[in-house]
Amino acid sequence: MQSQMGHTMETVIFMSYKFAGDKSYLTKVDLRVLMEKRVPRFSEKQEDPLAVDKITKDQDQSRDGKVDSQSFFLQIAGLTIACNDYFVVYMKQKGKK
Amino acid sequence: MQSQMGHTMETVIFMSYKFAGDKSYLTKVDLRVLMEKRVPRFSEKQEDPLAVDKITKDQDQSRDGKVDSQSFFLQIAGLTIACNDYFVVYMKQKGKK
Structure with missing residues (x-):
């Protein structure tokens, strides 16, 4: 199992x-x-319509409009860190550790 | 949903x-x-018994024996990258793109 x-x-x-299809990278689209x-929920909660563009720009080190799988996995780690930070603040506000 | x-x-x-329990970090154990x-499977396939120690050392930037959640999430991204690299080689050997 x-x-x-x-x-x-x-x-x-x-x-x-x-989402990459036959390509070995992801485009901005x-x-x-x-x-x-x-x-x-990430897109819905975003006040900044350019949030995804900014994330893509961060991950597109070579500035060729292509985000390779390695950058994508690190981006998901970044989103997980952001979610965890949000979760920690939320739990503190609720008075829980 | x-x-x-x-x-x-x-x-x-x-x-x-x-796995952190009441602590806000993970120890080597x-x-x-x-x-x-x-x-x-990661532990089973490991020829190097010190593999986990090396990963912990990498993630323990401050050398205090504690791996915080941020480092842990990046470590999982690192493992995902390693799995993906293994998957790409495996698929090429099987003659698939």
């Missing part, structure tokens, strides 16, 4: 392939569609 | 809390138990 963490990593890997479909 | 990516990020966040329980 696959471990929970194995399944988690596999989910992110296959998601990058699904691919990333926007992925964020809207798979992380809808 | 929670998105697939939301569930994936939540899984990693709650896993770090589960916590990390070893987590890897053995949640990423068993």
Whole structure:
């Protein structure tokens, strides 16, 4: 049986392939569609309509409009860190550790 | 309904809390138990018994024996990158793109 963490990593890997299609990278459009479909709350809560563009720019080190899988996985880690920070603040406000 | 990516990020966040216990960080022992329980194949396939120690050392920037959640999430991204690299080689050997 696959471990929970194995399944988690596999989910992110296959998601990058699904939205990249035959390419070995994600474009800004691919990333926007992925964020809207798979992380809808991130897009909904965004006051800044350019949030996805900024994320893409951060991840597009070579400035060629292409985000490779490595950058994408690090981006998901960045989103996870942001969610965790939000979660910590939320729990403190509720008076929980 | 929670998105697939939301569930994936939540899984990693709650896993770090589960293995950190009341602490806000993971120790080397916590990390070893987590890897053995949640990423068993990683530990099984390891020729290098010090693999987890090396990963912990990498993530323990301040050298205080503590791995905070941010470092842990980046470590999972690192493992995902390694799994993806392994997957790409495996698929090429099988003659698939």
